[in-house]
Amino acid sequence: MSIESLKKAQEVMRQRREDGIVTVRLDPIQKAKENPKSLRLAINAKCYECCDGSRAEIRNCSAHGCPLRNLRPYQSDDSDSEEE
Numbered sequence: 001m002s003i004e005s006l007k008k009a010q011e012v013m014r015q016r017r018e019d020g021i022v023t024v025r026l027d028p029i030q031k032a033k034e035n036p037k038s039l040r041l042a043i044n045a046k047c048y049e050c051c052d053g054s055r056a057e058i059r060n061c062s063a064h065g066c067p068l069r070n071l072r073p074y075q076s077d078d079s080d081s082e083e084e
Contacts, residue, residue, distance in 0.1 A: 028048040029048060032044070046068060047068060
């Protein structure tokens with residue numbers, strides 16, 4: 001994303017706040033319910049639920065037997081290199 005597009009998006013959000021438009025942010029479970037055909041949203045929702053909504057807990061997942069472990073969101077590039 002370029003700096004110009006980021007600045008434009010920030011300006012749009014600032015204008016929306018000034019106009020009183022409230023931005024609703026859905027958690028992964030709500031997103032999955034709104035789009036039940038999305039596999040990625042379902043995986044994100046399951047990890048979110050399993051780790052009590054903590055991105056840090058999802059990133060540091062200790063459920064080594066979970067079939068979704070390698071598909072989880074928010075993982076760092078080298079988190080699984082030691083285990084395999």
